[in-house]
Amino acid sequence: MQRVYTFLIIAGFAVFLVIPLVSFHLLSPNTIRDVVADPARASLLEKELRSIMGKEVSSITLQRQLGNAFAIANEAIVNRYSLTGQQVDQLVNLMLANRLNQATVDSLLAGPDNEFRKTAFSNYANWLYGRAYTRDEAAREALLTISGNINNYEVIPKLGFDRYKKKSLQYSFAKASLTGPAVTHPWMLMFFSFGLVIVGAIGFSLQLLKEPPGIKNNDTFRHPATSRKWLGIIIGTFLILFYIVLYFYPELMTSWVALVDPISFWLKGSEAGHFFLYGFLYTISVVVMGVRMIIKYRHNRYQIVRTLSVMFFQTTLAFILPEILVRLNQPYFDFKNIWPLDYDFFFDFELNKLIASGQMGVFMLVWGIALALIGVPVFTYFYGKRWYCSWVCGCGGLAETLGDPFRHLSDKSLRAWKIEQGSIYTVMVFAVVMTMGVLYTYFTGSATVVGFNTYTVREVYGAFIGAVFAGVVGTGFYPFMGNRVWCRFGCPLAAYMGIIQRFKSRFRITTNGGQCISCGNCSTYCEMGIDVRAYAQKGENIIRASCVGCGICAAVCPRGVLKLENGPARDRFNPNGFIK
Amino acid sequence: MGKIVIIGNGIAGITAARHIRKMSDDAIVVISAESKYFFSRTALMYVFMGHMKFEHTQPYENWFWKKNKIQLIESQVTHLNTANKQLTLRSGEVIPYHKLVLALGSKPRPLPLVGAELAGVQSLYTKQDLHLMEQNSQGVQQAVVVGGGLIGIEMAEMLHSRDIHVTLVVREDSYWNIVLPKEESEMVNRHIRSRGVTLRLGRTVQQIKGQERVEGIALDDGTDLPCQFLGITIGVMPNTGLVENSEIDTHHGILVDEYLQTNVPDVYAIGDCVELRNPPPGHRAMEPVWYTGRIMGETVAQTLCGKPTAYAPGIWFNSAKFFDLEYQTYGFVPPTPREGYDSYYREDRKNERALRLTYDTNNNIVGINSLGLRLNHQACERWISMGKTLEYALAHLEEIDFDPEFYPKLNRSLV
Structure with a gap:
């Protein structure tokens, strides 16, 4: 049976990988008009996309053609709306004569053809009015700078295609023009891709029932998937590439997104986006691998309850409820995602969206703020970080289910601990500073704080922390650095809770007198890379900022030494442990 | 500043070295032919089963020893000369010592x-x-x-x-x-x-x-x-080969007094290789387990650092895991019925978990056994040392319960 299940998983993956290769894009003038709402822009693109109109092309070809079309369209727009050479000469003359003012500009740029130029120039160049220029080059240089700014900030964004619009159109074009089996037979393909993998993975997990209950980590350090050997490298590479496509090139994955369109229509009444697909796959992973986790630890009630908890929170609060909210015309909202992990909670568009959504929106806003500022410290005081990290959190949920087979790959060295402290608190400070800047901009309208543009700062955070660190590295590195890379080295919420857990909490892992035999199972299987044994063999309680309370150290201990407990915060460090 | 040489880098020898370093600046040399770095012998099985790699059995990173100025020598000691206070390595190198600690371990029978x-x-x-x-x-x-x-x-x-x-x-x-x-x-x-x-x-x-x-x-x-x-x-027996032709007295193991000192001045022995001349009450002359090795290491370090300390292992305890069945024991639990002792024994409904409370004629708890359960070491020790009665124990089983959260409570699960 093992072979059958292996075959199913491989076959499912193969189908999944083949789908983009057998999917094509068929562009029609109607598609273009549907996707690009503005008729002027649509007709510009239509002209440039004529060569692939009505032809089935691959997504790469489509994107290449789109790229060209955007460039040519932008050039045409710029040529039409930016200042002409003659106008520049005339303006330079005005400047040298010290006669540049609103009246002269108005008369120079008169007429309906110049309407756009006139408004833009007045807005961008009024500081030049009345300034004395004596040298032609200086005046010309000033004008060209202004002209460039007008092109970049007015002409292209308002009349052409700036990078945000291009990115979103690239995806919309790909999705709208998609043809092939993913569109015609989504259910069937879903069954033969995700379906086979799910059946195979469940079947694989059921094999664990053949062994009697108990800790069975046999061959963990020999299996090619879990010992950084070839299969682990393949899995890691796949995950990394998947995340890069998801975050940076979603226009290449529309054939996968199309597979879940029917589910999306059923759930929220509209087509799926690439993050709906991601949420779907994420939830499936947590549930299927959660079943595996429960079977593996079926002798351990703590693990069973905890795993059911992460499965519940991922399925309901993270995946289904937000979509239902959207269907009910409420804002998309994950009630268990907490700032600063939820780093865009305070972004202007999020705040505006919530505030504009009536009572429900205000409730969400208050809920989110209360959870971050009151809920987190209170719950962490009573239960430690585990109330969130290993029971509720989505990242934690994936780590504890899909990531469980890789938990032993975390680095336990002192060096790794130092790197961890440096990096996680840096990210936390970055997140807090970024949020403060964003809020400053929100309330004052000024985009610049001490020389930094808050929009740029948040964009950098989103790309490097939100996408690359949390996604590409956080999950893609499971088979190389263990299942908690993000939680350990990056998550700002984990850092925040960690400080509370370390200094003011009732949570600790107690060690049982002198029973430790220093075997190292606890440290080896600690996903956070804590050297648990270093404490246990001294009879000291384990109180570490990073501990997420997964309880696996206690589960794998062969001598019953470790126990996760909440108790009086006083004396929880027991410096005078049993062992001197 | 003296030079303390420890032969054997198991739990006894290494514990001694670490504790000496905490208290003194003496030069410390640890010699082992088996491996350069200390590892947990009890964990070897997990390496074979693929739960761990060998490096995971090493409780201290390799930089630890240099940082703590504990010199490690990977070699066999071939000859011991207690008269000149020196020993000879397989390489021929001669190492003098001021004080010698024999932590030779045991060998399979x-x-x-x-x-x-x-x-x-x-x-x-x-x-x-x-x-x-x-x-x-x-x-x-x-x-x-x-x-x-x-x-x-x-x-x-x-x-x-x-x-x-x-x-x-x-x-x-x-x-x-x-x-x-x-x-x-x-x-x-x-x-x-x-x-x-x-x-x-x-x-x-x-x-x-x-x-x-x-x-x-x-x-x-x-x-x-x-x-x-x-x-x-x-079974195992004390590994006394090195001292067999020396002045050091042996019987089954290397004979030591309550200060873990052999009959030869400045030569001490700890761990599995030891046979106590006068074992403390409730203990046998040879108890070759991890914990006694560790406690002897702690004890001898005190003595070597000028604080003569008698070996006082406290109330006996041990633990093991038989496949998936965890076992713990505390105090005195006779394997066969014994005059003056009786016991309260319960298993759960599936006969997979068990608790035994052995008590004397005064109803005072003297020993505890558990299978498939986790008991709190310090609480068990307290019960035994304070002579808690069986009645007290049965009414306060939660005190010794060390099972993880959400597990059935001791007083509920045992029928």
């Missing part, structure tokens, strides 16, 4: 049968034994492990994890019943069998068969058991 030297026949004690077992178990279908103790059952579990069929041959009528009372022993018997291991109780090996490699054994009832691997785990 050999099976006195022809054929014990055949390929595929081995014991399990050292890191080298583990490598040997890795080779010896290649291609093996059937294995026999002789000996009903803790290493025997570990070896059975190790081989079983490689899908090798194991027969465990035990001399006693029930597994480890020289230590475990009947009920516990029988629970372990059932557990071993439930894991797919064949258990042959009350049997000894009469003959080892094979030409170059072991091919099978014959039991005393005439049964032939074919096997390509034969594990000998019939």
Whole structure:
């Protein structure tokens, strides 16, 4: 049976990988008009996309053609709306004569053809009015700078295609023009891709029932998937590439997104986006691998309850409820995602969206703020970080289910601990500073704080922390650095809770007198890379900022030494442990 | 500043070295032929089963020793000269010492049968034994492990994890019943069998068969058991080879007083190699387990740093894991009924968890055994040292409960 299940998983993956290769894009003038709402822009693109109109092309070809079309369209727009050479000469003359003012500009740029130029120039160049220029080059240089700014900030964004619009159109074009089996037979393909993998993975997990209950980590350090050997490298590479496509090139994955369109229509009444697909796959992973986790630890009630908890929170609060909210015309909202992990909670568009959504929106806003500022410290005081990290959190949920087979790959060295402290608190400070800047901009309208543009700062955070660190590295590195890379080295919420857990909490892992035999199972299987044994063999309680309370150290201990407990915060460090 | 040389880098020797370093600036040298760095011997089985890599059995990172100025020498001590206070390494190098700590450990008791030297026949004690077992178990279908103790059952579990069929041959009528009372022993018997291991109780090996490699054994009832691997785990004995021709007194082990000092001045012995001349009450002269090694290491460090301290191991405790069945014991639990002692014994409904409270004629708790449960060490010790009564104990079982959260409570689950 093992072979059958292996075959199913491989076959499912193969189908999944083949789908983009057998999917094509068929562009029609109607598609273009549907996707690009503005008729002027649509007709510009239509002209440039004529060569692939009505032809089935691959997504790469489509994107290449789109790229060209955007460039040519932008050039045409710029040529039409930016200042002409003659106008520049005339303006330079005005400047040298010290006669540049609103009246002269108005008369120079008169007429309906110049309407756009006139408004833009007045807005961008009024500081030049009345300034004395004596040298032609200086005046010309000033004008060209202004002209460039007008092109970049007015002409292209308002009349052409700036990078945000291009990115979103690239995806919309790909999705709208998609043809092939993913569109015609989504259910069937879903069954033969995700379906086979799910059946195979469940079947694989059921094999664990053949062994009697108990800790069975046999061959963990020999299996090619879990010992950084070839299969682990393949899995890691796949995950990394998947995340890069998801975050940076979603226009290449529309054939996968199309597979879940029917589910999306059923759930929220509209087509799926690439993050709906991601949420779907994420939830499936947590549930299927959660079943595996429960079977593996079926002798351990703590693990069973905890795993059911992460499965519940991922399925309901993270995946289904937000979509239902959207269907009910409420804002998309994950009630268990907490700032600063939820780093865009305070972004202007999020705040505006919530505030504009009536009572429900205000409730969400208050809920989110209360959870971050009151809920987190209170719950962490009573239960430690585990109330969130290993029971509720989505990242934690994936780590504890899909990531469980890789938990032993975390680095336990002192060096790794130092790197961890440096990096996680840096990210936390970055997140807090970024949020403060964003809020400053929100309330004052000024985009610049001490020389930094808050929009740029948040964009950098989103790309490097939100996408690359949390996604590409956080999950893609499971088979190389263990299942908690993000939680350990990056998550700002984990850092925040960690400080509370370390200094003011009732949570600790107690060690049982002198029973430790220093075997190292606890440290080896600690996903956070804590050297648990270093404490246990001294009879000291384990109180570490990073501990997420997964309880696996206690589960794998062969001598019953470790126990996760909440108790009086006083004396929880027991410096005078049993062992001197 | 003196020079303290410790022979042996197991838990006893290393604990001594660490604690000496905490209290003094003496030069410390630790010599071992087995491995340069300290590792947890009890974890060797997990390396074989693939739960860990060897490096994970090392409780301290390699930089630790240099940082703490503990010099490690990987070599065999071939000669000991207590008169000149120096020892000779295999390389010929001579190392003088001011004080010497012998932490030589133990060695497997050999099976006195022809054929014990055949390929595929081995014991399990050292890191080298583990490598040997890795080779010896290649291609093996059937294995026999002789000996009903803790290493025997570990070896059975190790081989079983490689899908090798194991027969465990035990001399006693029930597994480890020289230590475990009947009920516990029988629970372990059932557990071993439930894991797919064949258990042959009350049997000894009469003959080892094979030409170059072991091919099978014959039991005393005439049964032939074919096997390509034969594990000998019939106990360990103090590893006293180095001191046999020296001034140092030995009996079974190296004889030491309550300060862990041998008859030779400035020579101490700790850990498995030791035999106590005057064991403290409730303790035997030889108790070769991890914890006693560690406590002896702590104790001798005090003495060597100018604070003469008698070995006081406190109330006896030990633990083990038989396949998936955890075992803990505290205090005095006689394996067979004994005059003046009685016990309260309960199992859960599935007969997979057990608790025994042994009490004396005054109803005071003197010993506790558990299987499939986790008990709180300090609470158990408190009960025994304070002489809590059985009535108190039964009314306060939650005090000793150390099972994880959400597990059935002790007072509820045992019927």
